[in-house]
Every structure is written in C-alpha cells, then in structure tokens.
Amino acid sequence: MIQKEIIECFAKEVTKNICAEIKDDVFGLLVDESSDVSLKEQMAVVVRFVDKFRVVRENFIGIVHVRDTASSTLKEAIDSLLANNQLSIKQVRGQVGDCGGRKKNPGVKTFYEYLSMVVTTVSASYKRKDMIRETKKARVENEILEGEIKTGKGLNQEVSLARAGDTRWGSHHRTIISLLRLFPEVVTVLQYVKEDGDCSQQRTNAKGILSYFKKLEFVFYMHLMGDVLSYTNALSKHLQQKGKDLLEAANLINGTKRALNALRENGFESMLEKSYFLL
Incomplete structure (x- = not known):
C-alpha cells in the first residue's frame, strides 16, 4: 500500500509539472479509449505541446474511467481531467482519438x-x-x-x-x-x-x-x-x-x-x- 501511494504521489507531481509547463499556452489532445481487465470503459489522455526549447512533446496525463463512450460523456471526463490539472479545454487546438468509433457499427x-x-x-x-x-x-x-x-x-x-x-x-x-x-x-x-x-x-x-x-x-x-x-x-x-x-x-x-x-x-x-x- 505504501509503495502504491508513493507511486501515485510521484505521478501527480510529474503531471503537475507537465501541465505547469503548458500553463496558458495552447496544446493538442490525443485520446484513446479501451477496456480494462474488468471490461470497464476507460480513456487515456495525452497532451501534445511545444516546450520552451521549441521541441514537440507528447506526455501522458491520466486515465479516466467512463460509464460509456458517448461524446457528451467523454467531453465531460476530459473537461474534468483538464480542470483538475489547471488546464482548460479552450486551450485545445486539435485532438485525435479512437473513442469507440468501431463500436458504432x-x-x-x-x-x-x-x-x-x-x-x-x-x-x-x-x-x-x-x-x-x-x-x-x-x-x-x-x-x-x-x-x-x-x-x-x-x-x-x-x-x-x-x-x-x-x-x-x-x-x-x-x-x-x-x-x-x-x-x-x-x-x-x-x-x-x-x-x-x-x-x-x-x-x-x-x-x-x-x-x-x-x-x-x-x-x-x-x-x-x-x-x-x-x-x-x-x-x-x-x-x-x-x-x-x-x-x-x-x-x-x-x-x-x-x-x-x-x-x-x-x-x-x-x-x-x-x-x-x-x-
């Protein structure tokens, strides 16, 4: 349990530093939906941005469990994740995702x-x-x-x-x-x-x-x-x-x-x- 808590603390600090580097700048989103071992839907979110050295970076910022893959549900989950990291969806300038598209057919x-x-x-x-x-x-x-x-x-x-x-x-x-x-x-x-x-x-x-x-x-x-x-x-x-x-x-x-x-x-x-x- 202690090891898990330490890992979670490190993960939060890393994510905090990534989002702090973006700050008020714009960024792109890469979103990928899949199922975990219990078959619950989950969404992995990656931010793409240009850092202070003008290098394009892609960093993972979190996994969010969602009740379904409807667009409104995914938007709500993304909004919440970004807000928790002091970012806004208004800063997004592009997104790529595979959020259950094949499941529509x-x-x-x-x-x-x-x-x-x-x-x-x-x-x-x-x-x-x-x-x-x-x-x-x-x-x-x-x-x-x-x-x-x-x-x-x-x-x-x-x-x-x-x-x-x-x-x-x-x-x-x-x-x-x-x-x-x-x-x-x-x-x-x-x-x-x-x-x-x-x-x-x-x-x-x-x-x-x-x-x-x-x-x-x-x-x-x-x-x-x-x-x-x-x-x-x-x-x-x-x-x-x-x-x-x-x-x-x-x-x-x-x-x-x-x-x-x-x-x-x-x-x-x-x-x-x-x-x-x-x-």
Missing part, C-alpha cells in the same frame, strides 16, 4: 471481437504441448504461431498470425493481413480444436468461430478492413516521421481521403469477388 464490432478470439484460441491450443502431435495440425500450428509459413510471390515473405492490440490500427492491420494469407491453415487448426480441444470452452469457442468464418459477412469485413487500414496505417506512419512539414502532411491526408473515396465508390465489387473466392 455492430458488424465491424462483431468482426473485431472474432478477430481477437481466433488469435486467442489458436494461441491457447499451441501452448498446450501435450496436445501437439506429429500431424498436419501440429505442423500448421507451429508454422502459424512461429511465423514459418512462407507466402507471397517473389518476396517469399514470412507471415505469422499476429495478435492485435486493443485499438491500434497497425496491430489490427497486421493481424488481418496475416489471417487473409493463412486463412485455410487457421481453419485447419480451429477444426482440430473444435474436435480435440482440451476443454469444453475451447471447443465451443472454436465451433463458434468456424461458424462465423463461413459467413460472407466475416470474409467481406476482413477484406474491407484490410484495405481501409492499409491506407490509414500508411498515413499514420508517414505523419509520425520527423521532418514532415504542414504542406506535405496536408497532401498525404488529401491523398488518403481520395484513396478511401475511390474504395467506397469502386472497390466493393472486387471485394465481393475476393470474398467469394476465399469461401
């Missing part, structure tokens, strides 16, 4: 839930060494989880079924791309777990995942989100590079918007064709 939400489940199920199966036998299933599990399956023409690229972070574009993109490339192999592992999983819960999970995998909805979302995230993830990486000026950043953003608009206008037919082919 039930189909996308379901897709991401199953995306997480498939990695967890395959990983749990692999970790049980006593289950692994010299079969095709054993070989596939090892190749999937250790990145030994080689795919792609020319580059002969190695791909593993990466685990997605909770709200990170890059990690979701890697997971979706690897699942697209390893789809038949992942189905093989899930079929094995469905029949020979070490507990009823694991077998039930695999059965549910396989049932969803057979739906056009899942395969279509897999292609859709893979394409969308390929654009947004590339943009995010470019914007995080040092030396990017405002004009270059604006051109990158406009280019991404045009690509996404073209995808919306002309991309669905080709996605459906690829989805039917995978099924």
